Amino acid sequence: MVKRRRRKAFKAPTYEEVIERLEALGRVVVDQIMKGEKPYFEIPVRSLANTIWDSRRRILRLGSKKAIRDFFSINESKKFMQTVLMLSLMLRARRENDYPTIRDLYYTGKHTIEYVDHLGRKRTEETWYDQRESNAIIQDIEVMTGILREHMGIMHDAKGKIVGNVIIRSKGYRIDLSRLGSGAYAIPPNPDRLEILEVDAEYVLVVEKDAIFERLNEEEYWRREKCVLITGKGQPDRSTRRMVRRLSEEFGLPIYILTDCDSFGFYIYSVYRSGSISLSYESERLATPDAKFIGVAVTDIYEYKIPKNYIIKATERDLKRAKELLSYPWFSSKAWQKQLKLFLKRKEKIEIEALSGHGFKFLSHRYLPEKISTGKWIE
Amino acid sequence: MVKRRRRKAFKAPTYEEVIERLEALGRVVVDQIMKGEKPYFEIPVRSLANTIWDSRRRILRLGSKKAIRDFFSINESKKFMQTVLMLSLMLRARRENDYPTIRDLYYTGKHTIEYVDHLGRKRTEETWYDQRESNAIIQDIEVMTGILREHMGIMHDAKGKIVGNVIIRSKGYRIDLSRLGSGAYAIPPNPDRLEILEVDAEYVLVVEKDAIFERLNEEEYWRREKCVLITGKGQPDRSTRRMVRRLSEEFGLPIYILTDCDSFGFYIYSVYRSGSISLSYESERLATPDAKFIGVAVTDIYEYKIPKNYIIKATERDLKRAKELLSYPWFSSKAWQKQLKLFLKRKEKIEIEALSGHGFKFLSHRYLPEKISTGKWIE
Incomplete structure (x- = not known):
C-alpha cells in the first residue's frame, strides 16, 4: 500500500495572525473616528436571500451583498456597540490565551447599561438578552475578518x-x-x-x-x-x-x-x-x-x-x-x-x-x- | 508525584465466559422441558416498586422481587418467546464475533409470525413492534445473567x-x-x-x-x-x-x-x-x-x-x-x-x-x- 501523499498543506492562522486581524477590524473604526467620519462596519449579509448556489464549485456560498452597520443610525447603533464589545472580548481572550466558549462570551459581555432617557427617566438596557444575539455578532465578526471562530480559540461542543x-x-x-x-x-x-x-x-x-x-x-x-x-x-x-x-x-x-x-x-x-x-x-x-x-x-x-x-x-x-x-x-x-x-x-x-x-x-x-x-x- | 497504585484489578468477563453464561440460561429452559416441566424464566423485577435505596452502600439497587415468565401462561408466552429469541441472537452474535447495536438486534429479531386462529382465520403477529420491547428483553437477560450488554459485545451510542x-x-x-x-x-x-x-x-x-x-x-x-x-x-x-x-x-x-x-x-x-x-x-x-x-x-x-x-x-x-x-x-x-x-x-x-x-x-x-x-x- 502506498501512503497517501499530501496534496496541499494546510496552515491554520496562528494566534498572532488572529490578533492582527481582529485588531485590524477595530482599527478600521478607530481610523473612521480619527478622520472625523461616522463610524460603521461593513458586513456581508448572512440571510437566505444572499445565499447562492455556486454551480461551478458545487457549494452553497454567501453572495456579495453587504450591509452597513452605522453607529449613528438609531436602528443600528445597538448592534454596532455589540460588535465592538464582542470584538474586544475576542481580542482579550486571545491576548490572554483564554479559550472561552460561545456561552462564556455571552455572559462576559452581558451587562446592564443605565441611562437617563429624553424625559429624564432612569432606564436600563442589557447589552444582549439572549445568546442568539451574541452568537449572531460572533458570526458577523467571522465573515468580516474571514477567520473562523475556531481559529480565534473559541470553544463549543464537539461531537465528531x-x-x-x-x-x-x-x-x-x-x-x-x-x-x-x-x-x-x-x-x-x-x-x-x-x-x-x-x-x-x-x-x-x-x-x-x-x-x-x-x-x-x-x-x-x-x-x-x-x-x-x-x-x-x-x-x-x-x-x-x-x-x-x-x-x-x-x-x-x-x-x-x-x-x-x-x-x-x-x-x-x-x-x-x-x-x-x-x-x-x-x-x-x-x-x-x-x-x-x-x-x-x-x-x-x-x-x-x-x-x-x-x-x-x-x-x-x-x-x-x-x-x-x-x-x-x-x-x-x-x-x-x-x-x-x-x-x-x-x-x-x-x-x-x-x-x-x-x-x-x-x-x-x-x-x-x-x-x-x-x-x-x-x- | 507518586503514581496511583491500583487498589483492585478489574477483569471484564471474557467472551468465552459470556457465551457460557448465555448458554447456561438457555440450558435452564432446555432442562425444564427435558424433565417434562413447563418452561419458564425467573426474572428479577425491574420496576420502581422493586428499586430500593441501599443506605449502607449508598446506591439505588434492585430489590429481591422476582417474576416468573411462563411459556404456558397466555399473558407471558409472547414475552417468553421474545426472551428465547433475543437470547439466541445474542449468542449467535458472540459465537460469530459480531458487534450488533441494540437496534440491529431489534431488526434481526423482528419477523412476522403467521398463524391460524381458533376461528380458522389467517392472522399475523410481529415478534416485536417497537424497539422498547426488544430493549426490555435485553435488560431482562442482563439481570438474569448478571452480565451487562456491554460485556456481551452489544454496541450503542457512546458520548463520553x-x-x-x-x-x-x-x-x-x-x-x-x-x-x-x-x-x-x-x-x-x-x-x-x-x-x-x-x-x-x-x-x-x-x-x-x-x-x-x-x-x-x-x-x-x-x-x-x-x-x-x-x-x-x-x-x-x-x-x-x-x-x-x-x-x-x-x-x-x-x-x-x-x-x-x-x-x-x-x-x-x-x-x-x-x-x-x-x-x-x-x-x-x-x-x-x-x-x-x-x-x-x-x-x-x-x-x-x-x-x-x-x-x-x-x-x-x-x-x-x-x-x-x-x-x-x-x-x-x-x-x-x-x-x-x-x-x-x-x-x-x-x-x-x-x-x-x-x-x-x-x-x-x-x-x-x-x-x-x-x-x-x-x-
Missing part, C-alpha cells in the same frame, strides 16, 4: 469521532489514530490546529449514526477495508465537517457518506457535500463537493429485498422535506431526482440497521464493500 | 470523553491519555474491556457540559491541576458512568462533579453518585457513591456575587424536580437539604458559564482549585 490509519500532530504530540483500541479520537472544536501528517487509506467512510460507528470500529472495518472512519452523530458539527473536508482536499481521498434512508439522512449528506444555508459563509472551508452518498438509497429497499416489516412509513415531515430537496439545485442530478421521486411515490423509509435483516455481517462485509468496488454511489 | 495522565491498554495498544493534543479519547461503549494501567492524578473532574470540557482541555487544566478530566455530555451514558466508577474504585481517586446550578444539574450529579431508577440493576457497577458535587451550588450565586443579570428564573419544571429531589434519601444530607430549600425559596438558577462574569480564567484558576483545596464540596 475519527479512527483509521491516520497520523496527526497536535500540541507537539504525534497521535496514531490506528492505535486507539476500542475507543476513538474525539475531534476537537478546532481541527485546523491538528496537522494531518500521514494517511494510509483508500477512502473515508462518514457514518451518520454513532452506534454504527462504534460497531464498525469494534470490528475494525477501517483496518480491513483500508479506510478512515468518521461520525458526526447526526447533523454534523463544524469540526466534523472540517475534518472530512481536509481529508478530501489535502489527501484527495474519496468521501462516502452513509446515512439512514430518509429525508433527514439525505439532508445530512448534502450538508457534508454542499454546505448548509445557515452556515453558507463557511462552505468554502467546510463543504466537500466531491462527497458521495453511499446509501442507504431508496432503491436499495427493493434491490436488497428489505423485509416488509423493516420498512417504516414516511411521515408528513419526511415528505415535505423530500419535496424541498427535490427542488434544490444540489439535488438536481438525474440519480438524486430518481431517488427522491421514488421516495415521494412509495412513501417508505428504512434505517441503516434494517440491513441487519440479512445478518449482522451484511453491512460491513457485503453492502459497503460491494457498493464501493462497483461504484454504486449517488452524486 | 476523557483526558489526563492515564495510561490504558485496549486491543493490545498502550494509549497515553495525556498525549492527545487538543483532542480527547472517546470512551468506547464497553469501557470494561479497557485495562487502566497507570494513573498519575490527584482527582477526577467530571464536567456536565462538553463545551466546558473542551475549554478545560484546550488550556490543559488537567495537566496543571493533576487531574483526570471527563465529560458525559449532559445526562451521562452507561460507559461514562462506568469509567468514573472504575477510576474511583480501582484507583481510589476522589471524584468531583461539576454541573450547572439547576435541578437537572443536581440530578446528573446524583446519577453519577447513586445510580438512576431506570437502571438500578446496574448501580452496583455504574454508581460511584463517593462522588462529590463541586458546584455550581445554589449558595455560590450569593457567595461568588454572581451579577444579577446572569441569574435565570427557575422554571416550573425546575421547581417540581427540586421538590422531588428534596424527598429522595440520597439527597437527605444537611448540606443538600440546605441547597435545595434555598433553590426552592429563591427560585434562581445559573449556568457554569455565569462564573465567566469574573473573567475567563475564574472557573479554572480560582473557583475549582479553591473549592477542592478547601474541601468546599457537597455530599
